[in-house]
Amino acid sequence: MSSDAGQLTLDALFSTRAKLANDGAEWAPEPDGTISLAYGFADPEHFPVKELVEATTEILAEDVNGALNYGPTYPGLVKFVADRLVARGVGHAAPQNILISYGSSQILALLPQILVDLGDTVIVEGPCFMGAVRSFQEAGAKIETVPVREDGMDIDALEAMLVDLTSRGIHPKFIYTTPTFQNPTGTLMPLPNRQRLVALAAQYGVLIVEDDAYGDLRFEGAALPKLIALDTQGWVLNVGTFSKILAPGVRMAWACGPEAVIKRLRKFKVEGSSGPFLTRLVERFAADGKLDAHIDELNANYRHKRDVMVAAIREHFPSDVRYVVPTGGFFIYCYLPADLPAPKVVAAGRTHGVSCLPGLGCYANGQGAHEIRLAFSYQSIDNIVEGIRRLGAAMKSVRTA
Amino acid sequence: MIATSNRADMQFLFSKLVRHDESVPQMQLDLPQENEDTISLAYGDADPALFPIDALIGAVDRMLTGNLDVSLNYAPAYAGLVTLVQERMARVAVPLARNQIMLANGSSQVLSLLPQIFCDPGDVIIVEGPSFLGAVETFVNCGLTIETIPVRDDGMDLDILASTLARLANQGIRAKFIYTIPTFQNPTGSLMPLANRQRLVGLAAQYGVVIVEDDAYGDLHFDTALPPKLMALDPTWVLYVGTFSKILAPGVRMAWACGPSEIIKRLNRFKTEGSNGPFMTRLVAQVAADGWLDRHIAMLNANYAQKCHAMLTTIAEAFPSDVRYNKPQGGFFVYVYLPDDLPVRRLLPAAIGNGVSFLPGTTCYADGQGTHEIRLAFSFQSLEKVVEGIRRLGATMHQLRQV
Numbered sequence: 051m052s053s054d055a056g057q058l059t060l061d062a063l064f065s066t067r068a069k070l071a072n073d074g075a076e077w078a079p080e081p082d083g084t085i086s087l088a089y090g091f092a093d094p095e096h097f098p099v100k101e102l103v104e105a106t107t108e109i110l111a112e113d114v115n116g117a118l119n120y121g122p123t124y125p126g127l128v129k130f131v132a133d134r135l136v137a138r139g140v141g142h143a144a145p146q147n148i149l150i151s152y153g154s155s156q157i158l159a160l161l162p163q164i165l166v167d168l169g170d171t172v173i174v175e176g177p178c179f180m181g182a183v184r185s186f187q188e189a190g191a192k193i194e195t196v197p198v199r200e201d202g203m204d205i206d207a208l209e210a211m212l213v214d215l216t217s218r219g220i221h222p223k224f225i226y227t228t229p230t231f232q233n234p235t236g237t238l239m240p241l242p243n244r245q246r247l248v249a250l251a252a253q254y255g256v257l258i259v260e261d262d263a264y265g266d267l268r269f270e271g272a273a274l275p276k277l278i279a280l281d282t283q284g285w286v287l288n289v290g291t292f293s294k295i296l297a298p299g300v301r302m303a304w305a306c307g308p309e310a311v312i313k314r315l316r317k318f319k320v321e322g323s324s325g326p327f328l329t330r331l332v333e334r335f336a337a338d339g340k341l342d343a344h345i346d347e348l349n350a351n352y353r354h355k356r357d358v359m360v361a362a363i364r365e366h367f368p369s370d371v372r373y374v375v376p377t378g379g380f381f382i383y384c385y386l387p388a389d390l391p392a393p394k395v396v397a398a399g400r401t402h403g404v405s406c407l408p409g410l411g412c413y414a415n416g417q418g419a420h421e422i423r424l425a426f427s428y429q430s431i432d433n434i435v436e437g438i439r440r441l442g443a444a445m446k447s448v449r450t451a
Numbered sequence: 452m453i454a455t456s457n458r459a460d461m462q463f464l465f466s467k468l469v470r471h472d473e474s475v476p477q478m479q480l481d482l483p484q485e486n487e488d489t490i491s492l493a494y495g496d497a498d499p500a501l502f503p504i505d506a507l508i509g510a511v512d513r514m515l516t517g518n519l520d521v522s523l524n525y526a527p528a529y530a531g532l533v534t535l536v537q538e539r540m541a542r543v544a545v546p547l548a549r550n551q552i553m554l555a556n557g558s559s560q561v562l563s564l565l566p567q568i569f570c571d572p573g574d575v576i577i578v579e580g581p582s583f584l585g586a587v588e589t590f591v592n593c594g595l596t597i598e599t600i601p602v603r604d605d606g607m608d609l610d611i612l613a614s615t616l617a618r619l620a621n622q623g624i625r626a627k628f629i630y631t632i633p634t635f636q637n638p639t640g641s642l643m644p645l646a647n648r649q650r651l652v653g654l655a656a657q658y659g660v661v662i663v664e665d666d667a668y669g670d671l672h673f674d675t676a677l678p679p680k681l682m683a684l685d686p687t688w689v690l691y692v693g694t695f696s697k698i699l700a701p702g703v704r705m706a707w708a709c710g711p712s713e714i715i716k717r718l719n720r721f722k723t724e725g726s727n728g729p730f731m732t733r734l735v736a737q738v739a740a741d742g743w744l745d746r747h748i749a750m751l752n753a754n755y756a757q758k759c760h761a762m763l764t765t766i767a768e769a770f771p772s773d774v775r776y777n778k779p780q781g782g783f784f785v786y787v788y789l790p791d792d793l794p795v796r797r798l799l800p801a802a803i804g805n806g807v808s809f810l811p812g813t814t815c816y817a818d819g820q821g822t823h824e825i826r827l828a829f830s831f832q833s834l835e836k837v838v839e840g841i842r843r844l845g846a847t848m849h850q851l852r853q854v
Contacts, residue, residue, distance in 0.1 A: 058659025060688075060713055063627050068568040071720040089525070097523045099515045106511045115499035118507075118700035119831075152556060156724035163723075167466050223464050255460040284461070297523035301728035310461050314469050319723070320563030320589075321556045326702040328731060428524075 071188070080405055085437035088405045090233065090380040091428035096351055097297050098335065098344055105334035109327075117330050122322075123150045124329035130336055131290070131304045139279035140288070140306065147309045149316050150324045154263060154291040154303035157315065158182040161224070161259060161287075162189030164314040171215060171222040175203050177383070177412030177421065179233045179261065182226055193414040194222065200374050202239030203227055205246050212254045224257040224287075229277055231264035234412050234423035235383040236376025241274055248277055251285040257311065258286045264379040266295050266345050269353035271377050284308040292332055294380070295345050302332045349378075352427060355434060356382070359426040362435045366442025368449070380427035383409075386420040390448055395422060398444035404437045471572060475594035478817075480584070483799060483808040490840035493810045495637065495783040496831040501754055502700055503738065503747060510737035522733050528554050529732035535739055536693070536707050543669070544682040544691065550712045553719055554727045558667060558694040558706035561718065562586045562630075565663060566593040568717040569627040575619060577629040579607050581786070581815030581824065583637040583665065586630055590817065597817040598626065604777060606633055606643030609650050616658045628661040628690075633681055635668035635782025638815050638826035642780060645678040652685040661714070664691045670698050670748050672781035673756035682710070690714050695735055697783070698748050705735045752781075755830060758837050759785070762829040765838045769845025771852065783830035786812075789823040793848055798825070801851055807843040 080086050109117045128145045135143035151157050168190035174183050176195035196208045229239035251258045260277040278288040287307030372385040392408040409418025485491050514522050533552050540547050555561045580599035598615050601608045633643035655662045664681045682689040690710035775788040795811045812821025829837050
């Protein structure tokens with residue numbers, strides 16, 4: 051029997067999962083001359099260039115076969131991450147419950163593969179990092195949103211939601227939270243709330259995914275325990291990254307948590323290792339206290355930029371714009387008065403040569419119409435001042451229009 | 452109502468994908484247990500003496516004196532690396548649009564994504580036997596139904612492929628893809644001639660099956676003219692997979708897939724980490740620029756040809772005369788067919804006892820064949836070690852016969 055090629059389409063060959071997948075979204079470029087306060091990029095003035103070149107030279111001189119031939123993720127990097135977590139109170143951090151990945155977004159994209167079936171419930175904060183939420187939604191998750199207050203996720207609201215879901219026979223798969231210098235609000239969840247959150251997860255049998263991307267970027271105050279450090283029953287997955295403390299462009303992150311979860315993440319990370327060369331390079335850059343020294347330098351810089359942005363906001367924004375001064379992270383989050391809806395402010399900002407992220411882009415449920423996120427991480431001091439001045443002028447133009 | 456739970460409940464959280472994955476019997480790879488003194492001829496690692504250390508350091512230095520936003524910040528993969536792939540593919544196959552190319556973290560990533568985008572449980576794919584053990588293991592462990600087509604001295608046996616496709620069509624089954632390494636095949640080193648290539652792309656079009664052309668060794672030819680890539684003959688049904696592993700370094704994990712944009716689009720969607728990142732893509736492009744890569748490949752080929760020649764010469768001297776083997780004109784491997792009285796299960800422990808190891812043929816088959824076949828890599832060891840390793844292996848064969 052010979053088939054008729056005219057009827058054989060390529061599309062018919064794809065798997066059910068591949069047929070269901072949507073097209074990805076792309077970032078829209080901004081016009082020249084715009085001061086972008088929209089994205090949480092790292093400060094390019096503080097990339098450790100000399101250290102990266104030195105680290106490259108060293109790893110190739112010491113073990114060129116280990117760095118450049120086929121091989122696993124460098125065990126030294128796994129140990130480095132484990133030791134660093136142990137030093138921060140995560141007593142159970144060990145190589146078998148750590149996975150090194152190509153960026154934390156890889157972990158956040160693998161999570162729904164291993165945890166979510168179509169229609170399963172996932173709990174997220176509102177507002178939060180929507181890059182993560184989109185990967186949950188694409189896997190068919192039903193998203194429930196818990197509000198974020200000045201002290202992070204509203205734990206009363208979370209508990210009420212868990213009670214309600216349970217009463218309806220719904221067992222949510224995981225709670226996605228950024229308790230430390232949250233994206234976008236910059237909030238820091240206090241210790242009693244952290245303890246309560248971890249206890250609720252164990253009580254209801256729900257995994258907590260603790261996105262700790264900003265955990266090291268602390269400008270003042272004492273460090274609070276990570277959720278995973280409070281976890282005695284194995285319900286917390288901590289996701290950390292070298293993006294903010296080394297460079298986003300190297301794409302290197304980790305997950306640490308219950309072995310049952312790490313084991314599956316490892317299996318579904320189909321390419322296997324995260325590269326002998328890159329993992330050795332990052333370890334060599336970070337080893338012997340060099341990472342912590344670099345973080346100190348970054349925090350002095352970002353603290354100053356935060357202060358500059360806060361001062362500029364005081365000078366240029368209408369006095370009824372509310373915000374919380376963050377004690378770490380990359381962002382200041384603003385709550386706008388009723389007559390300054392974010393879409394209008396963003397549009398006016400564009401004509402004034404400044405951009406920011408509208409709160410609508412931070413919620414899974416369409417909230418955020420009067421909220422904007424401002425990143426102080428990327429722009430120079432001068433551009434931060436000028437950007438805020440332009441945005442203040444844009445707000446005034448909306449009011450007088 | 453208050454829910455209570457304990458750790459045992461965590462099982463509940465995992466998805467159907469996980470439960471399916473864990474219901475599939477996993478391939479048990481019987482890999483040689485080597486020690487420090489073993490001369491390993493088992494693995495197709497690159498020759499570490501040929502790694503371009505200075506070129507890599509120079510490239511990192513140059514890229515980090517430029518615009519750091521595009522190399523170290525959040526940024527897409529470097530467009531220049533895609534351009535480089537476009538130029539190479541236009542030279543050896545066909546011109547491609549940018550949306551027909553995906554950069555990947557190693558070609559094994561592409562191979563692992565293939566079952567995700569093409570296969571539902573029970574779907575049929577076609578692979579060569581023997582084939583690349585990493586691909587075979589991936590496909591077996593996904594629970595796919597695998598049809599194995601034998602490999603001859605001139606590559607995949609196309610008569611058997613044709614009859615297999617016809618049989619499947621009669622059963623109402625349309626295979627999803629044919630995984631082939633037509634150029635210096637892993638593990639056999641065989642090279643598929645032009646007439647067979649034409650017939651293969653014709654069969655793919657006739658039956659509407661994607662050909663996955665793994666061309667990992669396509670640049671590693673010693674002194675022979677190469678037939679055209681499958682993609683050059685008819686790109687309609689060909690997904691081509693190329694890699695910088697053999698021509699630059701495996702440790703940088705940089706490869707590409709190219710072909711129909713509908714396939715590339717889906718591969719991109721299932722590549723969980725998004726782009727390969729600006730740093731590594733710039734690094735590879737920076738190293739390869741200005742003809743450096745082609746000069747490097749010429750140097751590699753001179754070295755690998757020498758080691759291949761040394762291995763073949765020593766085999767002719769040291770192995771019993773009834774051991775058959777191919778004489779590859781490229782790639783990394785010599786493949787050996789053992790006589791009946793020298794099965795791998797006898798040869799391997801004795802060889803390791805004598806300080807040499809190899810890859811058992813059984814690891815290269817999805818269906819347990821290869822009990823009298825072994826793969827010898829000349830790529831990794833120095834020329835002296837290649838010669839010494841083959842002498843030890845030959846001595847082992849003779850010893851086993853005297854017992």
